[in-house]
Amino acid sequence: MVRFTAVGLRYPSPDGRAGPEALSDLTFTLPEGSFTWLLGASGAGKSSVLRLMHLAQLPTRGDLEVLDTLVRPERRAALPALRRRIGVVFQDFRLLPYLSAFDNVALPLRLAGRSESSLRPDVTEMLRWVGLQGKELSLPQQLSGGEQQRVAIARAVVTRPALLVADEPTGNLDSLQARRLLALLTQMNRLGTTVVVATHSEELVAQFPAPSLVLDGGRVVHHG
Amino acid sequence: MAERRSRYARDPLGLKRALSDRLLPGLVAAMALLAAIALAGSRGAEALKDRWQHGAAAAVTVQLPPEQAGQMDRALEVLRAMPEVASAVPVDSDRMRQLLRPWLGEVPSLPLPAVLELRLKNLALDPAPIAERLAGAVPGAELESHGIWVARLAALARSVQGVALAVLALVAGVAVAVVAVATRAGVASRRQAIEILHDLGATQGDIAGRFARRIGLLAAGGALAGAAIAVPTLAALSNLAAPLAGGEVQPWTALPWLDLALLPPVAGLIGWATAQLSVRRWLKRLP
Numbered sequence: 001m002v003r004f005t006a007v008g009l010r011y012p013s014p015d016g017r018a019g020p021e022a023l024s025d026l027t028f029t030l031p032e033g034s035f036t037w038l039l040g041a042s043g044a045g046k047s048s049v050l051r052l053m054h055l056a057q058l059p060t061r062g063d064l065e066v067l068d069t070l071v072r073p074e075r076r077a078a079l080p081a082l083r084r085r086i087g088v089v090f091q092d093f094r095l096l097p098y099l100s101a102f103d104n105v106a107l108p109l110r111l112a113g114r115s116e117s118s119l120r121p122d123v124t125e126m127l128r129w130v131g132l133q134g135k136e137l138s139l140p141q142q143l144s145g146g147e148q149q150r151v152a153i154a155r156a157v158v159t160r161p162a163l164l165v166a167d168e169p170t171g172n173l174d175s176l177q178a179r180r181l182l183a184l185l186t187q188m189n190r191l192g193t194t195v196v197v198a199t200h201s202e203e204l205v206a207q208f209p210a211p212s213l214v215l216d217g218g219r220v221v222h223h224g
Numbered sequence: 225m226a227e228r229r230s231r232y233a234r235d236p237l238g239l240k241r242a243l244s245d246r247l248l249p250g251l252v253a254a255m256a257l258l259a260a261i262a263l264a265g266s267r268g269a270e271a272l273k274d275r276w277q278h279g280a281a282a283a284v285t286v287q288l289p290p291e292q293a294g295q296m297d298r299a300l301e302v303l304r305a306m307p308e309v310a311s312a313v314p315v316d317s318d319r320m321r322q323l324l325r326p327w328l329g330e331v332p333s334l335p336l337p338a339v340l341e342l343r344l345k346n347l348a349l350d351p352a353p354i355a356e357r358l359a360g361a362v363p364g365a366e367l368e369s370h371g372i373w374v375a376r377l378a379a380l381a382r383s384v385q386g387v388a389l390a391v392l393a394l395v396a397g398v399a400v401a402v403v404a405v406a407t408r409a410g411v412a413s414r415r416q417a418i419e420i421l422h423d424l425g426a427t428q429g430d431i432a433g434r435f436a437r438r439i440g441l442l443a444a445g446g447a448l449a450g451a452a453i454a455v456p457t458l459a460a461l462s463n464l465a466a467p468l469a470g471g472e473v474q475p476w477t478a479l480p481w482l483d484l485a486l487l488p489p490v491a492g493l494i495g496w497a498t499a500q501l502s503v504r505r506w507l508k509r510l511p
Contacts, residue, residue, distance in 0.1 A: 056423050058511040079511065084425030094420050098238045107236055108424045155424075 256450025443495030
């Protein structure tokens with residue numbers, strides 16, 4: 001479950017002072033096991049909402065509850081364990097360029113302390129699922145944009161996260177790969193994962209109808 | 225290929241590339257060499273001070289002119305009867321020639337005075353009354369106390385020791401600064417990777433620990449090289465200083481082996497702790 005209560009977010013301005021609010025008074029609840037589209041024009045605040053959800057940013061005001069845990073700056077020590085239960089597909093992939101596809105996907109499992117022998121079948125299976133069998137040892141720069149995005153997706157879901165947030169995950173995929181990805185996300189959702197996907201693609205939303213959270217100017221203008 | 229994969233898997237921050245295995249160890253090696261020299265200087269000064277204080281300071285030399293050489297037994301009898309004197313022994317001519325050899329070389333025909341060596345029960349005792357009583361019994365006998373000379377040498381040795389320890393503290397401070405700068409450079413070059421690991425659930429301890437282990441190893445390796453270079457350097461210095469220690473010390477046995485052995489682990493610990501603090505401080509800016 002993800003709950004925002006009167007959440008506001010300000011990024012610091014270049015001179016170090018607090019800038020204008022990027023998000024204002026966000027109040028909504030995403031039930032456990034829900035699938036939600038996060039929609040809005042560029043600059044509406046979708047990426048900021050996702051950053052709050054995967055704890056890359058803490059709210060400057062209001063209460064944020066993620067996976068039944070109230071997120072507080074003074075409880076920073078508890079955040080890494082919470083982050084390990086969240087899968088993230090970044091808009092810019094954020095793969096480590098000196099790690100192979102296998103090692104990029106295995107990274108969250110290794111951070112969680114999984115042994116090499118136990119993580120190998122999971123990583124191999126995940127890479128096979130996203131169609132990258134045979135490319136396990138390729139470095140990101142040896143892969144196309146679409147392949148890199150699939151590695152990022154595999155890395156996000158390999159831990160079977162309780163919450164999965166994805167920022168424009170189909171941006172570099174062809175329509176077939178995009179449908180396969182959405183099929184994976186809905187499959188994970190059916191298994192109990194709470195899924196939030198930010199997108200501009202009305203076509204995708206139409207193909208996979210689900211509740212949506214629409215932002216405009218850093219505020220929620222529609223939820224349902 | 226599998227080996228490369230395994231290697232990178234153990235180093236997800238790519239620190240083997242980000243933290244050069246030449247520059248930092250090279251700098252630490254230079255500082256370890258300086259530290260070794262400072263330590264050896266401190267130990268050497270301390271040993272010389274002890275030797276002078278317990279050797280020369282405790283000893284008072286009595287010199288009889290050559291025409292009074294036959295009065296040696298009389299002088300010994302008078303001195304041994306004095307309550308202030310712990311011992312009085314004649315210095316034989318072979319020992320005299322040995323002591324003079326570094327300055328005069330072999331001079332078998334040189335007439336040498338008869339010399340006695342006294343040890344006083346109380347080092348702080350003024351030897352002047354003893355000299356007066358001895359001169360009364362054996363005219364021409366002179367008593368030479370080394371107290372002032374030794375006190376000055378001991379003060380010099382203490383100063384050398386203090387300077388050596390100050391140099392050691394300075395080297396340690398510079399080492400901390402160098403490691404902090406290297407760590408910051410490493411953090412800057414791996415900023416994105418750190419943020420990715422952080423977002424994937426790595427703890428501050430995970431990230432700081434990876435930096436600290438790498439930098440600790442590089443610092444320990446550098447210090448090991450510095451200590452290895454210090455061994456022949458210190459042996460040569462010890463050889464030069466041997467006459468000051470009576471010429472009885474073998475260079476290899478005089479080296480501060482324990483200090484040299486401690487340099488790599490201490491440097492590693494300094495590197496590890498400095499990297500931990502630097503990285504944890506930087507990580508505070510992340511949520």
